[in-house]
Amino acid sequence: MAKRVSASNVTAYYGGFKAIENINLTVEPKTVTALIGPSGCGKSTFLRSINRMHEVLPGARVEGSLTIDDQDIYHRDVDVTAVRRTIGMVFQRPNPFPTMSIFENVVAGLKLNGVRRKSILDEAAEKALRSANLWDEVKDRLGKPGAGLSGGQQQRLCIARTIAVEPQVVLMDEPCSALDPISTLAIEDLMFQLKDKFTIIIVTHNMQQAARVSDRTAFFSIEKTGDPGRLIEYDNTQKIFSNPSVKKTEDYITGRFG
Amino acid sequence: MGETPHRSADAGTGGTRVTQSHEWPAGASARVAEAPVSTRSPGGDGLGGGGALPRSRKFGAERAFRGLTLAAGTAVLVIIAAIAIFLIAKAVPALRANTENFWSYEGWSPNETQPKFGIGTLAFGTVLSAALALLMAVPVALGIALYLSHYAPRRLGTALGFLVDLLAAVPSVVFGLWGRDIFINPVRDFSVWLNEYFGWLPIFGGDGPFGKSIMLGALVLAIMVLPIITSLSREVFLQTPTANEEAALALGATRWEMLRTAVLPYGRPGIIAAVMLGLGRALGETIALALTLGITFGISFNLIQNGGNTIAANIANAFGEANETGRGALIASGLVLFTITLIVNITARAIIYRRREFTESAA
Numbered sequence: 001m002a003k004r005v006s007a008s009n010v011t012a013y014y015g016g017f018k019a020i021e022n023i024n025l026t027v028e029p030k031t032v033t034a035l036i037g038p039s040g041c042g043k044s045t046f047l048r049s050i051n052r053m054h055e056v057l058p059g060a061r062v063e064g065s066l067t068i069d070d071q072d073i074y075h076r077d078v079d080v081t082a083v084r085r086t087i088g089m090v091f092q093r094p095n096p097f098p099t100m101s102i103f104e105n106v107v108a109g110l111k112l113n114g115v116r117r118k119s120i121l122d123e124a125a126e127k128a129l130r131s132a133n134l135w136d137e138v139k140d141r142l143g144k145p146g147a148g149l150s151g152g153q154q155q156r157l158c159i160a161r162t163i164a165v166e167p168q169v170v171l172m173d174e175p176c177s178a179l180d181p182i183s184t185l186a187i188e189d190l191m192f193q194l195k196d197k198f199t200i201i202i203v204t205h206n207m208q209q210a211a212r213v214s215d216r217t218a219f220f221s222i223e224k225t226g227d228p229g230r231l232i233e234y235d236n237t238q239k240i241f242s243n244p245s246v247k248k249t250e251d252y253i254t255g256r257f258g
Numbered sequence: 259m260g261e262t263p264h265r266s267a268d269a270g271t272g273g274t275r276v277t278q279s280h281e282w283p284a285g286a287s288a289r290v291a292e293a294p295v296s297t298r299s300p301g302g303d304g305l306g307g308g309g310a311l312p313r314s315r316k317f318g319a320e321r322a323f324r325g326l327t328l329a330a331g332t333a334v335l336v337i338i339a340a341i342a343i344f345l346i347a348k349a350v351p352a353l354r355a356n357t358e359n360f361w362s363y364e365g366w367s368p369n370e371t372q373p374k375f376g377i378g379t380l381a382f383g384t385v386l387s388a389a390l391a392l393l394m395a396v397p398v399a400l401g402i403a404l405y406l407s408h409y410a411p412r413r414l415g416t417a418l419g420f421l422v423d424l425l426a427a428v429p430s431v432v433f434g435l436w437g438r439d440i441f442i443n444p445v446r447d448f449s450v451w452l453n454e455y456f457g458w459l460p461i462f463g464g465d466g467p468f469g470k471s472i473m474l475g476a477l478v479l480a481i482m483v484l485p486i487i488t489s490l491s492r493e494v495f496l497q498t499p500t501a502n503e504e505a506a507l508a509l510g511a512t513r514w515e516m517l518r519t520a521v522l523p524y525g526r527p528g529i530i531a532a533v534m535l536g537l538g539r540a541l542g543e544t545i546a547l548a549l550t551l552g553i554t555f556g557i558s559f560n561l562i563q564n565g566g567n568t569i570a571a572n573i574a575n576a577f578g579e580a581n582e583t584g585r586g587a588l589i590a591s592g593l594v595l596f597t598i599t600l601i602v603n604i605t606a607r608a609i610i611y612r613r614r615e616f617t618e619s620a621a
Contacts, residue, residue: 053508058412085510095501099523108519109509158505165509 002029002199003069003086003168005050010066011228012045015059019045021228022064025218027169032191032200034210034237037220038252042229043203046220047171050201051087052080068168085113088167092174094154096146096161103142105157109165124164132160133190152183159190163198170194172202176209188213207253211241219249345593352586360590365555366572368587369580375587377569377594379555384568384595387472387547388540390561391479396533398480399487404517406488407495419492426485434549437478438470442550445474449562464563470552472566478550479543483536490535494528495521527610534606541599544570569595 005027012020020042027033035043048054049062052073066073073083096105106125107115115121125142129135134156138149146157155175162170172191176184191200191213204210210217218234233240233249244250353360355373363376402422406415446469449462456462498521506516522529548571552564569591577588 051508053504056504056507081510081512083510084508089508091501091504091508093501095499095505097502097505097520097523098499099526108506112506112509112511112515112519161505161509 002197004029005087005169005199005201006067006070007046007050008065010046010049010062010064012042012049012054012062013060014057017226018228020049020220021230023231025231025234027199027201027216029199030195030197031215032195032202032213033216033218034214035201035203035218035220036205036207036210036252037229037232038222039205040225040229041220041222043218043220044173045229047173047201047203048089050169051084051089051171053084053089085109085165086167087169087171088162088165090155090159090162090170090172090175093178094151094158096149096154096157098145098147100146101143102138102146102149102157105146106160106164108161113165125160128160128164129157131163131194132156133186133193134160150183152179152186155179155183155187156190159187159194163194167198169199169201172200174203174205177205184209207241211237217241219244219246219252221248221252345589345596348586349590349593350586352583353590355583356587364557366576366587368584373583373587377591379557380567380569380572380591381594381598382557383472383551383566384541384570384598386559387476387479387551387566387568388537390472390476391483391540392533392537394476395480395484395487395536399484399532399536400491400529402484402488403491403495404521406492408513408517408521419489422485422488425481426489430482430543430546431549433478433482434546437474437546437550441478442469442474445469445471445477449473452562461559461561464560467564468562470550470564471560471562472551473561475547475551475566475568476561478546479540482543482546483540486539487532487536490532491525491529494525494532497528498524530606530609534603537602538599541595541602542570543568544574547571548574 007023007025010020010023011018023042023046035047037043045054050066050073052062054060054062062074068086072078073087096102097108100108103125106128107121110121110124115124126135126139129138134153137153138144138157146154149157155178159170159175176187179187188209191202194200195215202210202213214237216235217237217240219232219240220229221232222229233244233246235245239245240249241253244253250256352368352373356368356375357372358365358374358376360375360377362378363374364379366375366380367373368375402418406419406422410418449468449471450466452462453464453466453468457464502520502524503516506519509519511519547568551566551568551571553567553571553575554565555567556565558565573588573592576584580588
């Protein structure tokens, strides 16, 4: 249940604006990879290219090739909804469906895939909520609105919703930036457990977080505003944070710029 | 990276930003208004005030404004009470003079020396034509609204939205005349066709003549309520948080599934409100129906034969030659129409209220 993600020469545009250029990177299965870098360097754009959410925005497009286990996800014959089911995504702000209960939120993805049997849904919901470390907190109020939970619980609900459809890869776009430190810790713990099953790619502004949770780290940067973001260095997290081989990476992680 | 143009990233999942962002500026300006002039002197302690706190004012803009809003609120109650008193005072004598049962008599002759009139046929026609009109208008309106908000390219969407709003600006008498003189022809042909092939259904039965029927009235009504429902639901659909739409898409939803998972449930209270406004207009519509219906008194589900009448159309048609009792009878029918509309509105509120736990946390 985990696949390798490879990007080669990925370039993404917003209309006429080139946001990232020639990104080459391979993410191994069952690892956590952190994407770090200053604001506007294209790490979220790259992340959204991986499950084809980038092209949802008007005028946005992607060039180059992105594969999961050697299957080109941008191939003409590939069903984009299948790509997004295979590569799940957790967003920056918790975004449970406001009109749905906790239970309905968790099984929303399954229902979209045509699962109707109550027993299957019940089982999948419990499994996903347990995996997201949320079961004990919500098991007595599954019928209550998902939006009534605290921010950290909502984010774990969104993670449960994402993993309920059993994707191969889970993308997280600054999943903790709207959360308090305790909730952040809960989600970081969760990432450790989830990488047994999934390939995880996380965008974060918090370098301690990158150092804590990830196996590999990719550093993105831009020359100046308006230039496309590029991948500067990609290596084991330990190497990046102790002995980076590019001067710019070192400047960034030691806080000298960005 | 995070600077991607999210349409309403903040609207995400129901934060408290609206109330928070208001607190400081509102409070600040109130303080400024109340601060004595002396503390504002240049070189003084600034707006924060260094000396003793100033006393609150006995009378100021705050209090005057509160009075104004209170007066406006009270005016609504006074107007409603005045209307109710007027209607009842005029209706009661006519109802007393009625020699037939007001609820069950099928006919309307209140101007005779022995006044006879019944509301049943009119109320039935009102509800039937309005319900039919909504049945036809709502699916089309929601379809247009979804197309304008989520499928059409932005420029086309704006242009089409403007056209729909233009449709709302056409006066109802124009709709009525158009329906009576032009639209009636295709509707009559269609009715004849329906009668020929589906005549075994009571609603399409009968021997004619066809044309000035409930069908024509309801179709014209449907066209009239279409723009209201469309533009309101379009607004509601556009307000769906992008975060929720993206959540659905990221779960592998197709566009239609995204609309069903995120947009339609989010817009539900708004859709209900839009439909109720449309229903309100359909129930109260007067001149277009006075011109397009066959104006008969009888309760029949037949949709295509000449016939049909509504409370409002009957008032328009009969008011001119009504005597004292006749006017009272028409006012009594107006009272019934008012009650029907009220029931419709209360029902709509109840539907919205039932799901408030979910809609409030979504707000």
